[in-house]
Amino acid sequence: MTEALAHEWDWWFEPWKGLIICGSCEGFMHFHSPCLICGQDYRNTPNQKITIDGQVVEVAASFRGAIGYSDYTLLRLMYQEWQRPLAMEDCFPGMPIEKRPSLRLMIVILFWTLFESLMDRFFEAATYHLPKPISEDILNRYSSIGSRFDRLYKILFSTTMASDLRQLGYGDLMTHLTEIQKKRNAFIHGEPEAINDDLVRVTLERLPEVQRAWIGLYNLRCTRPTVKG
Ligand SMILES: [Zn+2]
Incomplete structure (x- = not known):
């Protein structure tokens, strides 16, 4: 099998x-639910604005993979x-x-x-x-x-x-x-x-x-x- x-x-x-790494406690957590260790919740993290070649671009927040x-x-x-x-x-x-x-x-x-x-x-x-x-x-x-x-x-x-x-x-x-x-x-x-x-x-x-x-x-x-x- x-x-x-x-x-x-x-x-x-x-x-x-x-799995991602929680930015608060550094534990492993699933993005789609709050961190089981510290309670941090990233589900409603707003998009981020970054500047590329002088242009401001809005991108989805990204997280560290586990x-x-x-x-x-x-x-x-x-x-x-x-x-x-x-x-x-x-x-x-x-x-x-x-x-x-x-x-x-x-x-x-x-x-x-x-x-x-x-x-x-x-x-x-x-x-x-x-x-x-x-x-x-x-x-x-x-x-x-x-x-x-x-x-x-x-x-x-x-x-x-x-x-x-x-x-x-x-x-x-x-x-x-x-x-x-x-x-x-x-x-x-x-x-x-x-x-x-x-x-x-x-x-x-x-x-x-x-x-x-x-x-x-x-x-x-x-x-x-x-x-x-
Ligand atoms: Zn955490």
Whole structure:
């Protein structure tokens, strides 16, 4: 079922569709309803007047989209990789059968790069309120994704990422992510067979859920306080 849906770009992009960044609290929100975090409402934002070549032109207000360019690129690359025909059945000649990875292994490699990029954005936003030398030092000190999950998350929020994910309704997602991380690391360290067809399938199946969970986590931990009148 997932494999059929994944032929459409909408399936990949669906968690981001219609999401903008709230100009008030920096959380993710849908344009067609008030911000669920701070209540800001952009539905009646008037058109903006801008000057082009000396002419005043009225244009509809525009808003920042939620997904970053790098993450969008990675998602597009995953989509492209999924569309790609398996042109070379014997892509790994000379390797023992039991050491060969899935022919779709790039899906997992790209996924992990995407996830690390999303988590970089998360931790940068989560430390934004700190004085810059402190946030830079803390992010350098905990620069690996493993140390950020194990230590930095607890230091910043006095809880674990697994606990936050459970609270958001993604009970076993941390186990899933840890498993991908473990197998991706095994791939890098001499066990290419760790990225097999089963891992590719489950990575694909849970991709929308991972993205929705990250958006939820960001809204839970990275929005900025607003002054309410
Ligand atoms: Zn807001």
